Every structure is written in C-alpha cells, then in structure tokens.
Amino acid sequence: MARLTSxxxxxxxxxxxxxxxxHRRGAQTAALPTGDSDIFKFNQLxxxxxxxxxxxxxxxxxxxxxxxxxxxxxxxxxxIGEVIRQKVAxxxxxxxxxxxxxxSYLFRIDDDTVIDATKAGNVARFxxxxxxxxxxxxxxxxxxxxxxxxxxxxxxxxxxEITYDYKFPIEVDKIPCLCGSPMCRGTLN
Ligand SMILES: C[S@@+](CC[C@H](N)C(=O)[O-])C[C@H]1O[C@@H](n2cnc3c(N)ncnc32)[C@H](O)[C@@H]1O
Ligand SMILES: [Zn+2]
Numbered sequence: 001m002a003r004l005t006s007x008x009x010x011x012x013x014x015x016x017x018x019x020x021x022x023h024r025r026g027a028q029t030a031a032l033p034t035g036d037s038d039i040f041k042f043n044q045l046x047x048x049x050x051x052x053x054x055x056x057x058x059x060x061x062x063x064x065x066x067x068x069x070x071x072x073x074x075x076x077x078x079x080i081g082e083v084i085r086q087k088v089a090x091x092x093x094x095x096x097x098x099x100x101x102x103x104s105y106l107f108r109i110d111d112d113t114v115i116d117a118t119k120a121g122n123v124a125r126f127x128x129x130x131x132x133x134x135x136x137x138x139x140x141x142x143x144x145x146x147x148x149x150x151x152x153x154x155x156x157x158x159x160x161e162i163t164y165d166y167k168f169p170i171e172v173d174k175i176p177c178l179c180g181s182p183m184c185r186g187t188l189n
Contacts, residue, residue, distance in 0.1 A: 034140040038142075039142060041075045045077075050074075051066070053067055053123070059163070059179050064162045066161075073151060077123070077124045078148065079115060079121075079122075079125070081107070081116045081118070081122075082116045088114075124150060127162050128161065129168075129188055130165065130181055131179050132179075134163055136153050137151075137164050150162070168188045170189060
C-alpha cells in the first residue's frame with residue numbers, strides 16, 4: 001500500500017467520509033425511494049452473492065475484482081460494516097489515523113450514521129475510485145434499514161476491477177487520482 005504523509009492521510013480519511021456524504025447528496029439515484037425491484041434484487045443478492053475477490057490493484061493497493069460477468073443494473077455487493085453514530089466515527093477516525101491505518105473504510109449513510117468497515121466489514125471496502133467507473137453506490141431502504149449497495153452501471157467482464165466515483169468535494173489539499181482512465185480528472189478532490 002502506498003505510504004501517505006500524515007497530512008495527506010488525514011485529508012484522505014476526512015475526504016473519504018465527506019466525499020461519501022457528497023456522494024450520497026450528489027448522486028441523484030441515491031436520493032430515489034427504494035423501489036420493489038431494488039428489494040427484489042437485494043433479496044436475490046442475499047441468496048446468491050456475486051463472485052468477487054480482492055487482489056492487488058493498479059489503481060491503489062488492494063481493489064475488488066469481478067470473478068464472473070455482471071450485467072448492467074445488477075447489484076454487485078452490499079457495503080457491510082458496523083453501523084455507528086457520527087461522534088463514534090469521529091473518534092475512530094482519529095484512532096485509526098494514530099495507529100497508521102492507511103485507508104479509511106468509513107462510509108457515511110446519513111447525517112448521523114456512518115458504516116465502519118475497518119474491522120467488521122466485507123470486501124466492498126476494497127473498491128477503489130475511478131473517474132469513469134463501472135459501478136455506482138446507492139443507499140436503499142430494506143425493512144426500514146438503510147443499506148449501501150453497489151450497482152453495475154454497465155456490463156462488467158470477468159477479471160475487471162470494480163470501481164465507482166467517490167465524488168469527493170473540491171479541496172485545496174489535493175489527493176492525486178491514479179485511476180488511469182483517459183478521462184481521469186487528475187485528483188480525487
Ligand atoms: C476504501 S479505500 C479503497 C481500498 C484501498 N485501495 C485499500 O487497499 O485499502 C479508499 C482509499 O483508497 C485510495 N484510493 C482509492 N481509489 C483511488 C484512486 N483512484 N487514486 C488514488 N487513491 C485511491 C485512497 O487512499 C482512498 O482513501
Ligand atoms: Zn481518475
């Protein structure tokens with residue numbers, strides 16, 4: 001995993017949280033009410049998980065890869081983790097930073113709820129950002145509970161890395177983007 005300066009690291013952690021919040025606000029689809037087809041797809045995903053594996057990525061450290069073909073609009077994976085309040089997330093963020101955890105796996109779900117996939121998460125936490133991603137993250141409500149689900153934006157071939165756009169807000173301290181897309185914006189933020 002690429003080593004980051006602590007300043008960049010801090011920005012990185014903060015941006016992941018803030019960016020995911022922006023993602024939630026910015027992505028129009030995330031704001032849509034959960035439809036019957038989402039619930040149906042979610043139940044299907046519970047029964048038969050997509051074949052995915054994490055491996056070294058050319059984008060950053062570890063990434064998540066499709067081990068089977070996935071069709072556009074299919075649910076790829078739920079972003080699972082511990083559901084915590086904002087205050088706890090702030091405290092943990094500092095703790096993780098102190099203990100040198102290089103990537104943050106905190107994903108904001110709403111104003112006071114964050115999903116922490118650092119210790120109790122699944123492989124969705126390895127999904128990297130791409131400026132021309134093949135997936136999108138959406139928040140859906142199932143049985144009254146909010147869930148973060150990664151959907152395929154397009155057909156994904158076996159072996160392809162799963163990515164989505166973190167949609168981080170613009171900041172002065174830039175985080176270089178290494179997605180490698182010809183349309184890369186150059187920075188995550
Ligand atoms: C949730 S982690 C993604 C998994 C990460 N690759 C790992 O091995 O832990 C998010 C972090 O990965 C890094 N990252 C993800 N996509 C990136 C990209 N396109 N360019 C540079 N760094 C990226 C950033 O440090 C970001 O804060
Ligand atoms: Zn990029």
